[in-house]
Amino acid sequence: MPEGDVVHRAAVRLGRALDGRVLVRSDFRVPRYATADLTGRAVLGTVARGKHLLTRVEGDLTVHTHLRMEGSWQISPAGRALPRGDVVRLVLANDAWQATGVRLGMVDLVATAQEERLVGHLGPDLLGADWDEAEALRRLTLRPETSVGVALLDQRNLAGMGTIYRAETLFLAGVSPWRPVGAVEDLGAIVSLARRLMDTNRDRPDRTTTGDSRPGRGTWVYGRAGRPCLRCGHRISRGEMGAEPQERLIVWCRHCQPGPPAG
Numbered sequence: 001m002p003e004g005d006v007v008h009r010a011a012v013r014l015g016r017a018l019d020g021r022v023l024v025r026s027d028f029r030v031p032r033y034a035t036a037d038l039t040g041r042a043v044l045g046t047v048a049r050g051k052h053l054l055t056r057v058e059g060d061l062t063v064h065t066h067l068r069m070e071g072s073w074q075i076s077p078a079g080r081a082l083p084r085g086d087v088v089r090l091v092l093a094n095d096a097w098q099a100t101g102v103r104l105g106m107v108d109l110v111a112t113a114q115e116e117r118l119v120g121h122l123g124p125d126l127l128g129a130d131w132d133e134a135e136a137l138r139r140l141t142l143r144p145e146t147s148v149g150v151a152l153l154d155q156r157n158l159a160g161m162g163t164i165y166r167a168e169t170l171f172l173a174g175v176s177p178w179r180p181v182g183a184v185e186d187l188g189a190i191v192s193l194a195r196r197l198m199d200t201n202r203d204r205p206d207r208t209t210t211g212d213s214r215p216g217r218g219t220w221v222y223g224r225a226g227r228p229c230l231r232c233g234h235r236i237s238r239g240e241m242g243a244e245p246q247e248r249l250i251v252w253c254r255h256c257q258p259g260p261p262a263g
């Protein structure tokens, strides 16, 4: 599942291919925008906001996309064959490059002035230049009874975190995901750690939170449910938490991260 680091990297790749060039092809394969046509307009730039991408186009238009569970932006020389099957949601191309949005979870076309309607609810972006830790902490603690695992994934509190960084951050901090956010002693340290982990990985496709990028060694707990903890040898637990069905998975070590519900 793409998290903030992947999305920020996608923004950079889209920028290299599209910025400052005039679109010669725009193919929206979502019913709502089937007739939209951006050809003849230059792309001004793409910015990431948490897990959202905003591609701004001449004429005060913004293409909003979200990768959700399995979406991606594929960049290739213009004119390349598109992926087969019903997976392409959007193609934006100039005479040199084409950007193909595959399995995107959201595609919107709005006036640039209306962007806030789509991303205005987001908390501070963990990888944003305007990151504001105090504001993120304020938002996280508005509902102190919420479990810290749920609060960290709520994009209204802070934007960009997904199930992988949540699991890895809480493991490294030694905090149970089920602990109420109001009972976490040093929430600031957890948020700083999450930001550091994501920032370290923003320029590297082989994500690692362990410092080891060999296959199967890149994470402490994520993807390791049922296997021995790399620190203590106890079996890694898995469970479900949170509201959004696709983001329920939580893995943690009951020994290294004591607390509810393990007791």
Ligand SMILES: [Zn+2]
Binding pocket: 229, 230, 231, 232, 233, 234, 253, 254, 255, 256, 257
């Ligand atoms: Zn452990």
